[in-house]
Amino acid sequence: QQQVKQSPQSLIVQKGGISIINCAYENTAFDYFPWYQQFPGKGPALLIAIRPDVSEKKEGRFTISFNKSAKQFSLHIMDSQPGDSATYFCAASGTSYNTDKLIFGTGTRLQVFP
Amino acid sequence: DAGITQSPRHKVTETGTPVTLRCHQTENHRYMYWYRQDPGHGLRLIHYSYGVKDTDKGEVSDGYSVSRSKTEDFLLTLESATSSQTSVYFCAIRRQAGGGTEAFFGQGTRLTVV
Secondary structure, eight states: OOSEEEEOSEEEEETTSOEEEEEEEOOTTOOBEEEEEEOTTSOOEEEEEEOTTOSEEEETTEEEEEETTTTEEEEEESSOOGGGOEEEEEEEBOSSGGGOSOEEOOOEEEEEEO | OTTEEEEOSEEEEOTTOOEEEEEEESSOOSOEEEEEEETTTEEEEEEEEEETTEEEEOTTOTTEEEEEEETTEEEEEESSOOGGGOEEEEEEEEEEETTEEEEEEOOOEEEEEO
């Protein structure tokens, strides 16, 4: 049972372009939505996170857009750089017993070419 | 890296042999997790711990057991390794930050079962 669905599986973007990764969730008890960035040979690292009481959160070139009614959220990487090439995971969690563990999407491999 | 150390970092083992992976943390976090990462599946929760001797199953727990006799150590055991358990295993701790469940990961253990 995939509670968090992520797309696309892979993404190729030109340097300076916008990278967009989408996620959808099913469980309305989820109330926290982080994004993780993973470089080869490393563990995932927290990139940015959002709660459903806001529709957008921006940190530098990274922006999360959140649509509570559609149960969807997305990561936008503006002015994408080759150093952004990594695998990105969306995730979701809640505060109740059955939702307090992070549930991850299947990941998106981003390649940014010069 | 939240003071998380996984050992070994790489291991090759034969089918049917028992294998134990170790996760050690230095920051006295109560919650610890074991995930496995496989292409197309993202990160899937195997087992987790709420404290010493307090563990529970995740979504892919079959064939795995865990133990936590000390706060700092969380062990994952494959009782009889199978080729389907070839994967990269990540340990994580949980921190409460920004109102949500945020996981901080170790560097991973690449396990190959031949």
